[in-house]
């Protein structure tokens with residue numbers, strides 16, 4: 001069988017600069033390094049996004065986008081998780097950077113998987129929405145990337161133009177679930193001692209539910 005040419009940006013190994021060639025791995029042929037000691041395999045481009053539902057007195061934290069795309073619309077604070085960043089720290093960082101609020105992850109409430117070409121990026125994306133416990137701080141914003149920020153009830157949101165549907169949906173999910181219920185960090189799970197690993201598992205307050 002003759003393979004298609006290697007992708008234009010993936011002809012040489014990004015780790016050791018040796019040539020790549022197609023080799024089978026995990027059920028399909030993938031660009032793989034030909035150097036004997038280099039194990040690089042190109043699995044494709046992807047990214048991880050995160051967003052945080054931070055509730056205070058029944059109201060959720062929203063930020064207004066200052067930049068395109070979708071400038072002027074309101075959404076949950078969030079962004080991309082860095083390659084070397086623990087995801088729970090990434091979402092807390094985004095909440096702080098965009099809205100000046102300190103918050104701590106309680107649970108995962110939703111995720112979306114989208115293929116390339118959406119969300120302004122060329123790569124597949126997994127976007128995870130977390131519920132965070134409010135810790136401290138009043139909403140602050142930079143007036144540039146973020147044009148405004150604040151805590152809003154669902155009723156107040158329905159009076160605001162341009163609240164993103166996915167954000168409102170995730171807020172409703174969070175309001176309709178309990179703290180410490182859902183996909184919780186398993187602090188004593190099998191990855192508890194591995195730096196850089198986070199394991200989330202299902203837990204319900206009502207033991208009949210699981």
Ligand SMILES: [Zn+2]
Nearest residue numbers: 013016033038
């Ligand atoms: Zn290599």
